[in-house]
Amino acid sequence: MSRLEVLRRCDEWLCVRMNAGLRYGAVLHLFRAVSWLGNGIFWYALMLALLVQRGVEAFVPVLHMIVVGVISTSTYLALKRGMSRPRPYQIISLVKAGAVPLDAFSFPSGHTLHAVAFTIVAVSYYPALAPILIVFTLLTASARVVLGLHYPSDVLAGAALGAGIASASFYLFS
Known part of the structure; x- marks a missing residue:
């Protein structure tokens, strides 16, 4: 059995x-x-809460999150169309869909990509938010697999892409 087959299983x-x-x-x-x-x-x-609570001080962090969101969305949509990986519940009889997906394909997890990217950006400006944002991000990543909408590899790929996009975005906002 090949390594790729072991990973797939x-x-x-x-x-x-x-x-x-x-x-x-x-x-x-x-x-x-x-x-x-x-x-x-x-x-x-x-x-919205950052803008309301922090006012003008939050403009750059929120703009940074918006830019990262736009880049993340275009990236994951292009990859989903290109990869066209079916969702687990569509091909594994033991997996049931626990929610209705937003789009047709599984790879990568857009929810996880955005959660990781937004968490990295937000925490870089507001470190005190780390506990709640990290917990929410981990719950989001887990939810996608538990709900039968993604494979763990979709979630890991989404997390890696989100981290990469967020990290690269600091060149624009430094």
């Missing part, structure tokens, strides 16, 4: 195991809520 195995958590109502409701907030609502609310 591990990806599927983890996906099935994590998705099994949906049989518990509280898990389903928690991760649906996190995923819904991760559609953008959480991040828009954060940007």
Whole structure:
């Protein structure tokens, strides 16, 4: 068995195991809520709260987050169209969809990409936000797999892309 095949099987195995958590109502409701907030609502609310609380001081951090959001969205949409990877619930009979996906394809996880990118940018300006943003980002990444919408590799790729985009963005905002 090739290394790629081993990784694929591990990806599927983890996906099935994590998705099994949906049989518990509280898990389903928690991760649906996190995923819904991760559609953008959480991040828009954060940007608005920063502007309301910090005023003009928050203009550059919020602009930075918006720029990162636009770059992240165009990147993940291009990759999704190019890769066209089916979602786990579409091809693994043991995986059930716990939520309706926003688009057709699985790779990479746009929710995770945005969560990681926004967290890196926001925490660079406001380190005190780290605990809540890191927890929300980890919950978002987990939710995507638990809900059967992504493989763990989709989430890891989204996280890596988000970290890369956020890191590169500091060249524009330094």
